[in-house]
Amino acid sequence: MSAVVKEVKKVTTNTLQKMKAAGEKISMITAYDFSFASIFDAAGIDIILVGDSASNVMAGHVTTLPITLDQMIYHAQSVVRARERSLIVCDIPFGYYQSNSDIALASAIKIMKESGANTVKLEGGEEVLDSVKKIVSAGIPVMGHLGLTPQSINKFGTYVVRATEEQEANKLKRDALLLQEAGCFAVVLEKIPAALAKEVSESLHIPTIGIGAGGDCDGQVLVMHDMLGINTEFKPRFLRQYLNLNEQVTGAVQQYIKDIKSKDFPNENEQY
Ligand code: KIV
Numbered sequence: 212m213s214a215v216v217k218e219v220k221k222v223t224t225n226t227l228q229k230m231k232a233a234g235e236k237i238s239m240i241t242a243y244d245f246s247f248a249s250i251f252d253a254a255g256i257d258i259i260l261v262g263d264s265a266s267n268v269m270a271g272h273v274t275t276l277p278i279t280l281d282q283m284i285y286h287a288q289s290v291v292r293a294r295e296r297s298l299i300v301c302d303i304p305f306g307y308y309q310s311n312s313d314i315a316l317a318s319a320i321k322i323m324k325e326s327g328a329n330t331v332k333l334e335g336g337e338e339v340l341d342s343v344k345k346i347v348s349a350g351i352p353v354m355g356h357l358g359l360t361p362q363s364i365n366k367f368g369t370y371v372v373r374a375t376e377e378q379e380a381n382k383l384k385r386d387a388l389l390l391q392e393a394g395c396f397a398v399v400l401e402k403i404p405a406a407l408a409k410e411v412s413e414s415l416h417i418p419t420i421g422i423g424a425g426g427d428c429d430g431q432v433l434v435m436h437d438m439l440g441i442n443t444e445f446k447p448r449f450l451r452q453y454l455n456l457n458e459q460v461t462g463a464v465q466q467y468i469k470d471i472k473s474k475d476f477p478n479e480n481e482q483y
Contacts, residue, residue, distance in 0.1 A: 222257050222298040224330065224352045224396040230257070231418040237397075237430025239300075240438070243269050243286040247435060248293035256297050258420075260384045260432060261287040261328065263302040263362070268436040275361045276305045280318055287326035300354050301328035305362040308333050308342050310418050313340030319351045330396065334360035336386020340393050347394035355390035358424065359402035367428070372423070375405045387419075399432065400424040402449070423449030431482050 230237050242248040243265045245468045251259055265286050266278035280303070289299040301322050308315035330352040333339055340358035343353050358373045367373070374380040383403065390398055397418045400408045405425025411429050412419040421428030433450065436442040440455040470476035 214260065219295045221296055222238065224298070225395060227257070227298070227418050227430075227479040228416075230309050231416070234363065237418055237420060239430055239432035241265075241268075241432070241434045241436075242290050242293075245289045245293045248297075250288040251298045251435070252293055254279045257430070258432075259290055259294070259297045259299050260332065261290050261326075262332075262434065263304045263436050266304075268434065268442060276364075278304045280307045280321060284322060284326045289330045297340065297356055299328045300330045300332050301326060308339065309335075312341040312345040315339070316349055319346040319353075320349065322349055332356055334362050334400065336382065337389055338390055338456040341388060343393040343395060352396045353394065353397040354420075355387075355395040356401065357386055357390070357398060357403075358400050361401075370402070372402050372404065374407055374481050381406050381480050382403075383407065384411055387415055389416050389435055391415050397430075400428055400446075411435045423447060 217239040227237055238255075238256050238259055240256050241264055242251055243261060246260055253323055261283065263275040263278050263283060263441040265283065266272045266275040269286070270278065270280070276369055277480035283301060283304050287299065291299055303318050304324065307318040308478045322328055322331055331346065332354040332439035334343065336355070336357055343355070346353050348475050352378070359367070359370060361370075364370070365413075374383045384407075387398055395417060397420055398415070399420045399422065399450070400411060401421075402423035405427065408419065418429035420430040420432050422432050436444050438453050440452045440457055443455070443457045467476070
């Protein structure tokens with residue numbers, strides 16, 4: 212008897228290209244572990260991003276800077292084990308691509324080899340072009356990231372909206388085209404004016420994925436802890452919170468404590 216092989220049409224970078232051409236919006240969410248990634252994949256999300264926001268939401272750091280390449284690979288391995296359909300993108304963390312393109316390539320190869328992710332993401336425009344070209348020429352798809360790039364928080368000094376001034380907006384438009392020419396398959400646009408994101412999205416043939424960049428991007432991404440209401444302190448204007456998991460989990464755990472203290476749990480049906 213032959214085994215039944217489940218045929219699932221996996222999302223690839225080509226799928227995303229076709230979605231943009233057809234005007235179909237692309238959905239992306241972050242995940243850092245097997246259990247949530249399984250839920251998101253089964254729910255039909257197109258892209259799961261193993262973001263370096265893991266540094267904040269998983270490890271409790273204030274910025275994304277401290278997370279290491281090995282820690283990112285650990286999270287990506289867990290997410291990849293859950294993958295049936297979604298495309299898995301893994302961030303190259305701070306310090307593992309900025310110094311030169313050989314180091315960038317080595318980091319991308321390590322992520323691909325050890326985690327099984329499908330693609331990598333890195334932040335920046337012109338400054339990282341050599342790295343993007345080198346990684347792409349090794350057969351590794353690269354997603355770019357422009358606008359508010361959290362790995363540069365010490366340069367920006369603040370998480371406010373980027374590219375509101377003409378000079379920064381012009382640089383962003385140029386960078387988006389350069390990333391496309393260098394071979395990026397998509398670009399994240401974070402926290403920039405919606406009109407600018409629209410202009411950039413229309414000027415590119417590769418998809419843009421927005422976060423705080425308005426509805427004219429080709430897709431949208433949110434950090435799972437923000438959209439599920441696990442992290443309740445972070446309430447930027449662009450965030451739509453779909454659940455209040457923090458409140459629900461708090462209620463469930465308080466009830467559990469109460470049931471233990473009152474000797475209600477376990478009852479005779481919950482024991483052997
Ligand atoms: O690390 C991350 O979660 C990200 C998204 C905010 C796009 O880069």
